[in-house]
Amino acid sequence: MIVLRNKWEARPISIHQAKDFVSEFHYAQGGGNVAHACHGLFYKGDSKTLHGISWWNPPPLGASKSVSEDHRAVLSLSRFCLRPDRPDNSGSFLISKSIKLLDSRWKTLLTYADTIKNHDGGLYRASNWSFNGLTRKNPVYWDPENDCMVSRKKGKYNFNKTQMIKMGYEYKGSHEKLRFLYQREKRSKLIINSRESDSLIFTNTGKILKK
Numbered sequence: 001m002i003v004l005r006n007k008w009e010a011r012p013i014s015i016h017q018a019k020d021f022v023s024e025f026h027y028a029q030g031g032g033n034v035a036h037a038c039h040g041l042f043y044k045g046d047s048k049t050l051h052g053i054s055w056w057n058p059p060p061l062g063a064s065k066s067v068s069e070d071h072r073a074v075l076s077l078s079r080f081c082l083r084p085d086r087p088d089n090s091g092s093f094l095i096s097k098s099i100k101l102l103d104s105r106w107k108t109l110l111t112y113a114d115t116i117k118n119h120d121g122g123l124y125r126a127s128n129w130s131f132n133g134l135t136r137k138n139p140v141y142w143d144p145e146n147d148c149m150v151s152r153k154k155g156k157y158n159f160n161k162t163q164m165i166k167m168g169y170e171y172k173g174s175h176e177k178l179r180f181l182y183q184r185e186k187r188s189k190l191i192i193n194s195r196e197s198d199s200l201i202f203t204n205t206g207k208i209l210k211k
Contacts (some may be wrong), residue, residue, distance in 0.1 A: 010097035029148035055079035077111035109182035137174035
């Protein structure tokens with residue numbers, strides 16, 4: 001089954017709707033308290049059932065500058081998730097429609113795929129994002145009580161490994177992420193979705209084994 005354009009739609013939702021959805025269907029179970037834009041996937045005729053969300057925010061300054069000379073025009077897809085067993089093209093449909101709902105001032109879109117979760121960015125490739133290399137390795141911590149990934153950053157605080165472990169979190173090692181970009185201008189000149197130069201293999205713990 002696939003999403004039919006005349007039967008499904010994406011439209012803006014509140015951050016509260018997005019947070020509730022993420023807490024139930026995203027492995028991080030959270031996403032902060034601010035959002036530049038949040039969009040939801042709905043079946044036309046049913047305005048109450050939310051089937052997926054996209055959550056956009058400006059990325060940290062360093063991340064913006066690393067991918068564009070115009071760092072003020074970079075927006076990040078910070079959370080994206082769907083209900084299980086949705087139609088096959090639900091993800092690419094929602095991303096495509098969500099991008100069209102964004103203000104035109106956002107020229108470069110940025111997102112990541114977590115290797116610790118064995119994600120290879122297949123959804124982004126299918127949605128015509130371009131692979132942009134690997135990030136540096138960062139420590140990953142897990143909350144065993146709530147069974148979710150947690151960030152070292154809490155508001156203005158940035159906790160170290162010892163502090164995180166004392167708070168009851170498990171250290172899962174340092175892992176890279178796959179970085180993907182979507183340039184909204186001059187797309188006809190872009191080469192996208194090439195796997196010859198960026199194909200990766202993962203172990204069951206998320207470690208990258210390069211071909």
